[in-house]
Amino acid sequence: MKHVFLLLVLTTLNAASDRVVPREGTEWCNIWMPNANKHGLPRVLLIGDSVTQGYGPDVEKALAGKAYVARLATSRCVGDPVLHAELSAVLGAESFDVIHFNNSLHGIGAVSEKEYAEFLPQMLAHIRQLAPKAKLIWATCTPSHVNGKFEQLAPNNANVTERNRIATELMKKECIPVDDLYALTLPHPEWCSDGLHYKPEGKAAQGAQVAAEVAKLLPKAK
Structure with missing residues (x-):
């Protein structure tokens, strides 16, 4: 299995090696895998960026006793082969019952909406x-x-709404439910700590909604 996993990662990287991938000033990745040695509850994976990293602990607390909640937060945007390598690393290490995923804010200004519509189905x-x-x-x-x-x-919020439209149409086509965190957060600018991140009350509200949506899909405890 390890050889297959490594081959998959290398194949993913090589497939896009001829494309120049835009880089941010600092690229980062945070993987959190609690209760890795336990097997009594379903496993949930949250995939996203720093916003996901922000509400992740609230989801973990809300689902305590119901599921083990891991997360992969990364600055890599769709179309970046490193994102696929990171996904391979996490999904190759553990099996998950529910995956709550997002990717869009990183890459605005570097990946066009046309490219986003091409790369998101690949993810x-x-x-x-x-x-x-x-x-x-x-x-x-x-x-x-x-x-x-x-x-x-912000002016680039137009990119956010267009990407949300593209993603929502894709998920509808693929019969994947959508957790509308944009609609939850938009009426509450008081939750903002800066232009993109949130105060504890905002993280708590987002975490509560994510936990509620995830709970709908959880299997019975193993």
């Missing part, structure tokens, strides 16, 4: 290939506000 196909038994939930991206003037949406 979905990769997840399905590595976790064919997992139930999937897509999360819309949260709004982009003007830092310091949170009642105002």
